[in-house]
């Protein structure tokens with residue numbers, strides 16, 4: 001069964017007031033323009049997943065205003081699994097205040113689940129962290145209240161923040177946020193990426209490819225970092241000596257760099273450069289790996305859960 005997402009860029013092109021202040025942007029870029037750009041990258045990212053159906057609830061040309069209730073009606077008629085409303089904030093009043101804020105409806109457990117994972121994915125992808133006291137929040141916004149499914153309203157940064165404005169104007173930022181938002185949804189909903197068809201060239205044996213971080217090298221590095229005998233074969237001694245690693249425990253343990261390289265080699269690019277420090281990117285990659293491998297999804301590698309064993313390919 002398809003996973004349906006009703007999504008929309010907040011406002012429309014000609015809405016009065018919703019734009020960057022002249023002091024920060026000579027073009028006074030409209031909020032809808034930024035919302036639309038994130039929405040387009042979001043749709044591009046969504047197309048990479050299996051069984052996802054999208055419905056855009058605003059006018060993609062921006063010319064016509066679509067009011068809030070018709071947007072909710074569309075999402076409800078579509079029988080969406082999730083409603084997503086894309087915005088940029090205001091209220092920083094030319095100060096350095098700012099940052100992403102993610103909202104779900106009051107007491108919506110499901111909405112909060114999506115909200116939190118989307119927010120974390122955006123921050124892991126370089127989203128504006130800012131100084132919000134409660135970046136994951138609840139609100140009674142119309143589009144959250146009158147949709148009959150979990151709903152999330154994202155504010156990807158403040159248009160009138162001295163720090164946020166130059167960032168949100170960059171197309172690259174919109175792209176990262178669109179993709180990260182979809183990545184978060186995929187993780188929360190357990191969606192799988194489409195298998196891309198192999199290019200029509202002679203296959204290169206991946207394990208012998210020079211420069212690739214192999215399983216054997218990973219096992220050796222883990223064994224060396226945790227005091228096991230180094231033979232490149234993961235057995236009881238190896239798993240028995242592993243340590244708990246997460247963004248909160250053993251964040252800078254010697255074994256962290258090996259895990260980062262292993263996750264990158266397995267395609268979890270969100271992990272970033274191997275720097276030996278388990279931070280938000282590390283956590284995002286571990287969460288994605290756990291999701292994909294039917295592990296307990298908690299962002300933590302422990303000897304007793306399956307994550308270490310799966311990473312070491314012992315099971």
Ligand SMILES: [Zn+2]
Nearest residue numbers: 010031087088
């Ligand atoms: Zn808005």
